[in-house]
Amino acid sequence: MRDFRAEVIKNIPPSGIRAFFDLVIGMEDVISLGVGEPDFITPWHICEAAIYSVERGATSYTSNLGLLELREKITDYLEKKFAVSYDPKKELIITVGASEAIDLAFRAICNPGDEVIIFEPSYVAYVPIVKLAGGTPVVISMVDGDDIIFDVNKLREHVTDRTKAIFINYPNNPTGKSFSRDELMQIAKVAEEFDLLVVSDEIYGELTYDYSHTAFSSLPGMKDRTILISGFSKAFAMTGWRVGYAAAPNQLIEAMMKIHQYSILCAPIASQVAAIEAINRGDKDMRLMRKDYFKRRNVIVDGFNRLGLPCPHPEGAFYAFPSIKRLPYTSEEFSHALLREENVAVVPGTAFGPGGEGFIRCAYAASLENIQEALKRIESFLKRHGHNK
Amino acid sequence: MNEMELKREILEILTTDSTRTSAEIATMLNRSEKDIADLIKRMEQDKTILAYRAVVNRQKVESKKMQCIIEVTCSPQRGVGFDAIAQRIYKFPEVRSLSLISGGFDLLLIVEGDTMKDICFFVAEKLATLDHVKGTSTHFLLKRYKEDGFILEDGDKPQRLAITP
Numbered sequence: 001m002r003d004f005r006a007e008v009i010k011n012i013p014p015s016g017i018r019a020f021f022d023l024v025i026g027m028e029d030v031i032s033l034g035v036g037e038p039d040f041i042t043p044w045h046i047c048e049a050a051i052y053s054v055e056r057g058a059t060s061y062t063s064n065l066g067l068l069e070l071r072e073k074i075t076d077y078l079e080k081k082f083a084v085s086y087d088p089k090k091e092l093i094i095t096v097g098a099s100e101a102i103d104l105a106f107r108a109i110c111n112p113g114d115e116v117i118i119f120e121p122s123y124v125a126y127v128p129i130v131k132l133a134g135g136t137p138v139v140i141s142m143v144d145g146d147d148i149i150f151d152v153n154k155l156r157e158h159v160t161d162r163t164k165a166i167f168i169n170y171p172n173n174p175t176g177k178s179f180s181r182d183e184l185m186q187i188a189k190v191a192e193e194f195d196l197l198v199v200s201d202e203i204y205g206e207l208t209y210d211y212s213h214t215a216f217s218s219l220p221g222m223k224d225r226t227i228l229i230s231g232f233s234k235a236f237a238m239t240g241w242r243v244g245y246a247a248a249p250n251q252l253i254e255a256m257m258k259i260h261q262y263s264i265l266c267a268p269i270a271s272q273v274a275a276i277e278a279i280n281r282g283d284k285d286m287r288l289m290r291k292d293y294f295k296r297r298n299v300i301v302d303g304f305n306r307l308g309l310p311c312p313h314p315e316g317a318f319y320a321f322p323s324i325k326r327l328p329y330t331s332e333e334f335s336h337a338l339l340r341e342e343n344v345a346v347v348p349g350t351a352f353g354p355g356g357e358g359f360i361r362c363a364y365a366a367s368l369e370n371i372q373e374a375l376k377r378i379e380s381f382l383k384r385h386g387h388n389k
Numbered sequence: 390m391n392e393m394e395l396k397r398e399i400l401e402i403l404t405t406d407s408t409r410t411s412a413e414i415a416t417m418l419n420r421s422e423k424d425i426a427d428l429i430k431r432m433e434q435d436k437t438i439l440a441y442r443a444v445v446n447r448q449k450v451e452s453k454k455m456q457c458i459i460e461v462t463c464s465p466q467r468g469v470g471f472d473a474i475a476q477r478i479y480k481f482p483e484v485r486s487l488s489l490i491s492g493g494f495d496l497l498l499i500v501e502g503d504t505m506k507d508i509c510f511f512v513a514e515k516l517a518t519l520d521h522v523k524g525t526s527t528h529f530l531l532k533r534y535k536e537d538g539f540i541l542e543d544g545d546k547p548q549r550l551a552i553t554p
Contacts, residue, residue, distance in 0.1 A: 015554065017552060020552055021551070024552050027551075030551055034551060035550065035553050123554065124554045173554075296417075298419050299417055302416045
């Protein structure tokens with residue numbers, strides 16, 4: 001029988017995270033720092049709003065673009081919070097999580113051979129999604145020794161006449177690195193100079209700790225060349241509800257909508273109602289969660305630095321990305337050994353691209369007690385193998 | 390963060406978990422251990438922090454103690470309002486907490502006793518007989534569901550995968 005799979009799929013390797021997940025599953029007493037989602041459950045008033053809407057019969061399709069009320073709430077929020085205004089009727093689409101918005105964005109813009117610049121280490125889906133859309137990912141490593149650094153010169157060096165877009169994600173999964181306004185301005189200058197589109201995944205924007213998050217599209221002249229992507233999963237602890245959105249100029253939203261209407265139709269209505277409640281009354285919950293993440297970040301970063309595993313300062317999201325380069329292990333070897341010997345699950349940095357070698361991703365979306373216990377176990381692992389600081 | 394904001398942050402951590410050390414709080418808030426220890430000491434001295442206690446699910450230790458909520462109506466006194474009668478009431482050790490409230494009643498008490506009889510005696514003999522107390526309404530607590538922000542029943546654990554992207 002023939003191999004029915006498409007070539008493009010055959011050539012995409014499975015996610016490194018999935019392989020590690022298979023190892024962890026079935027193990028007991030594992031302290032997991034490997035989870036890329038909040039450990040909070042969705043605030044009850046948000047769940048209750050969705051339940052109430054279902055009880056009242058909200059079980060139908062919505063407009064392809066999503067409930068107008070939700071789109072209006074989101075555009076109000078973007079205006080108020082980031083000083084960037086979008087037309088809710090023409091410039092915003094509700095998607096099934098930010099992941100769908102990313103997929104739509106690249107399917108809507110990529111012609112075969114179009115290059116998309118991606119900074120690595122990056123979220124596991126970015127490179128495959130660009131490939132699946134027919135684009136060519138051009139990867140720039142931000143790793144500089146034990147640190148994660150943005151270098152605009154590297155960006156310039158990678159722009160060619162085939163470059164169509166720059167893909168940024170800040171605060172970043174897996175490094176926690178964000179971009180300051182100054183760094184964003186440097187990216188904006190390159191985008192303008194070479195007439196590039198910027199796809200900006202800002203799903204962790206609300207989880208920025210050291211300074212205010214700047215939306216890329218709010219920079220002068222950037223709204224017309226930006227697809228802003230975000231959603232409710234991270235800030236409101238709503239990962240399972242799958243509600244995201246993209247805001248962009250009408251022509252791009254229309255292009256994305258064509259794909260969305262044929263492949264998805266619309267995001268689930270109950271989830272959209274929950275998102276309305278989140279945006280109306282979820283601000284306090286979000287602030288409390290952010291405060292908790294801030295404390296946990298300080299504890300985990302301090303912990304790794306004390307153990308002699310230098311940790312680039314994560315300005316946002318809920319990930320620490322300590323370097324293990326001084327140890328005689330690859331990221332994968334270290335993660336496996338830690339799981340086997342100490343029952344602590346972390347994700348090897350290589351799951352986020354080859355540039356992640358020598359790092360591990362540790363999510364601090366875990367209770368303080370678990371973070372402290374995991375640090376103790378890592379310390380005991382290092383001592384037992386003679387790798388004290 | 391000014392001093393008052395820092396105090397609030399410290400209190401928020403301690404009211405959630407009073408076993409946190411100054412060193413741990415200092416790391417969480419990115420401050421020096423000495424700054425945090427000094428502020429806590431000052432808050433202990435000025436009675437901002439009154440005590441460090443555990444939040445207990447008494448239903449798990451088969452405690453026979455009874456608790457009730459008592460709503461009290463009383464008449465205020467010239468010059469002191471409700472303060473004098475409140476002082477008179479809160480001195481009884483059976484009274485675990487007392488607040489002045491708005492609405493149909495004036496004072497809200499949480500009263501604890503070893504038996505229901507003890508509480509009945511306290512209400513009938515001590516509380517209701519005080520001058521200026523016009524009436525009481527007593528509600529015995531039958532079952533607790535949530536205590537100080539903690540849900541007491543063991544609910545389902547949220548389902549979360551151990552590793553996700």
